[in-house]
Amino acid sequence: MNQSVKEKSISKWKIENKIEDTEKPGRAWLEISLQKLRENYRALLSKMPTGCASMAVIKADAYGHGAIKVAEVLEKEGCGHFAVATLEEGIALRAAGIGGEILVLGYTMPRDAFLLKRYGLLQTVVDESHAAALAGTGCFLRTHLAVDTGMNRLGISCKDIESIERVLRLPGLRVEGLYSHMSVADSDRKEDRLFTLRQIEDFMNLKKKLEEKGFFPVCHMQSSYGLLFYPMEGMSYARPGIALYGCASNSPKERLGLSLRPVLSLKCRIACIRTVEAGGYVSYGRTWQAGKKCRLAVIAIGYADGLPRSLQQGYALVKGKKAPIVGRICMDQTILDVTGIPVKEGDIVTLIGKDGEEEIQAVSLAERAGSITNELLSRLGGRLTKIYIE
Numbered sequence: 001m002n003q004s005v006k007e008k009s010i011s012k013w014k015i016e017n018k019i020e021d022t023e024k025p026g027r028a029w030l031e032i033s034l035q036k037l038r039e040n041y042r043a044l045l046s047k048m049p050t051g052c053a054s055m056a057v058i059k060a061d062a063y064g065h066g067a068i069k070v071a072e073v074l075e076k077e078g079c080g081h082f083a084v085a086t087l088e089e090g091i092a093l094r095a096a097g098i099g100g101e102i103l104v105l106g107y108t109m110p111r112d113a114f115l116l117k118r119y120g121l122l123q124t125v126v127d128e129s130h131a132a133a134l135a136g137t138g139c140f141l142r143t144h145l146a147v148d149t150g151m152n153r154l155g156i157s158c159k160d161i162e163s164i165e166r167v168l169r170l171p172g173l174r175v176e177g178l179y180s181h182m183s184v185a186d187s188d189r190k191e192d193r194l195f196t197l198r199q200i201e202d203f204m205n206l207k208k209k210l211e212e213k214g215f216f217p218v219c220h221m222q223s224s225y226g227l228l229f230y231p232m233e234g235m236s237y238a239r240p241g242i243a244l245y246g247c248a249s250n251s252p253k254e255r256l257g258l259s260l261r262p263v264l265s266l267k268c269r270i271a272c273i274r275t276v277e278a279g280g281y282v283s284y285g286r287t288w289q290a291g292k293k294c295r296l297a298v299i300a301i302g303y304a305d306g307l308p309r310s311l312q313q314g315y316a317l318v319k320g321k322k323a324p325i326v327g328r329i330c331m332d333q334t335i336l337d338v339t340g341i342p343v344k345e346g347d348i349v350t351l352i353g354k355d356g357e358e359e360i361q362a363v364s365l366a367e368r369a370g371s372i373t374n375e376l377l378s379r380l381g382g383r384l385t386k387i388y389i390e
Contacts, residue, residue: 021348028268028301029385031353032065034073036246036261041077043258044240049233055220057241058093059085059105060378064306065245065264066386068096075100083239087112090121103144103177107154113137125175126154128163135172144177145217147206149199151183158206168215177236178207178217185225186249196230207234225249228256247373248363262362264377265353266384268301270318270345271333282335283327294339297323299349302332306380307351308369316349320356323349 045054056079062070071082071093080100084090087108094102103122110133116123117139125131125145134141145167146155156163158180168175180203184192203221210217218236224243226232246262248254274296282288282296299316303309307329314325316336323336336349352362366376 024267024348024387025385026269027385028266028305028383029387030064030380031265031267031387031389032069033261033263033389034069035390036263037065037070037073037244038077040244040246040260040263041074041079043260044227044243047227047231047258048238049231049235052235053081053237054079055081055083055101055103055237055239056244057083057105057223057239059083059089059241061089063242063245063374064377064380066388067093068098069386069388070244071096071098081237087115087121091115091119094119094121110134110137113139113141116141122176124154125167125173127156128167131167131170131173131175135170138172140172140174142174142176144179145175147178147180147203149180149202149221150195151181153181155180158202161206161209164206164210165213165215168210168217176217177219178210179220182221182223182226182230185223185230186254196226200230200232204232204234224256228258242374242377245377247361247377249372249374250363251367252361252364254363262353264362266301266351266362266380267353268299268349268351270297270343270347270349271300272298272345273338273343274298281327283330285328288327294337295341296326297336297338297343297349299334299336300332301334301349301351302330304331304381305383306376307334308366308371308376308379310371311365311369314365314368315360316351317353317355317358317360318343318347318349320358322358 056074058067058070061067083103083105085106087104090102090104101122105124107126108123113134123141123143125143147158148155149158182196182199185196207219220235220237220239222238224240227238227240242249243260246260248256276290276294276296278290278292280290301307309329311329315322318338318341321341323338325334326337327335352360362376363373366373
C-alpha cells in the first residue's frame, strides 16, 4: 500500500484522550466513547442469567460505531462471542485479528462455504434446503440452526420437529446451536407481551423435546429487549445489540431499566453563513419560506452521511442552543436557522450528543425522522471520520 494512503487510512480512526477543536476533522465526524461502551457492556453482563454469556451483536459496522474497534474493546472486556449479519463482516473481523466465536446471522451461499471454513466462522442455517446444500459442500461447517417462533423470517418452524431433527442428523454438518428471535420484545402492549411469552414457551418446549431425543445444542433467543425484559433460564447466550451502544430503539420515553449511556455523538462544522430576506425560499423543492429576515448556516453534512432526508421539524445544537433545520436536507449539506445565535464559519454543530445544557439523543432524532435508532445509527455513512475517545 502506498505509504501516504496508508497513513491517511490510519488517521481516520483516531483515539484521543482529549480532543481540541483544532484536532477535530474539518467536515463531519463521529465521537465514540470507549469508556461508555465498556460501562454499558458491564451493566448488561449484570443482567445475564447464571450460565449465560454475551454474544455481542456488532453487525452493520457495530450499528455505525465501528465493528473492529468495538470488537477489540469488548474482547479485552472478556467477550468471546460476536454476531454479524454477513460473511464479509465476519471475514473483516478475522482479518483484523478478532478471535473468539463469530456467528453469521444472515444467509451465506453454499458456494462460499469454504470461506466460512477458512475463517472459522459459525453459519446460520436458514431452512432445511439451506442445511442440505451446506452439508453437500464437504466443508463440514459449524452452524447454528435458526428456528421460527412467530416472526416468519428465517428459520424452520419450531412446530416442525421432524425437519429440525433431519437437519440435526445431517452428515457433513455440525449443528452446535439453536436460536430464535423475539419480534415484539420492545413493545409494552399487552397483546405483544403475550405474543412474546408464547414465543418463549414454544422455544423452550422445542428445547425440551430435543433434549429428550438426545440433542443438546447451545440455545439463545434474547436480543437487547429480550435480555432486559424477559429473563430466561437455560440459555447459553444473550445477544445484546442496540443496548450495548446505550440507546433505546423506538422512543425517548422508553426506559431500559439499566444505567446505559449513549456511546456516539455526531458532529459537523458550519460551512457558510448567509442572510435570507423575508419571502426567500430555502433548499430543494421550495418547501420552506422565510417568514421574516433570518440568518442561516449551511452545515457540512447531508443524507449521504446518514442524516435522514425525511427529518422534518428537527434541529441541531450550536453554541449550546437549538437551531431549527429548515428546508430539505441535501445530499451533502443541511441548513439551519441560526438567527440570534452568534456563530461563524467553522463552528461545531452537534446533531447527536450534548452541547452545554442541551442534548439530542439518537432515539429522538430517529423518532422525528419516522424511524428507529437501529436504522439511524447503522446508516451513518463511511464519509464520517470516527474519533474514539478513551
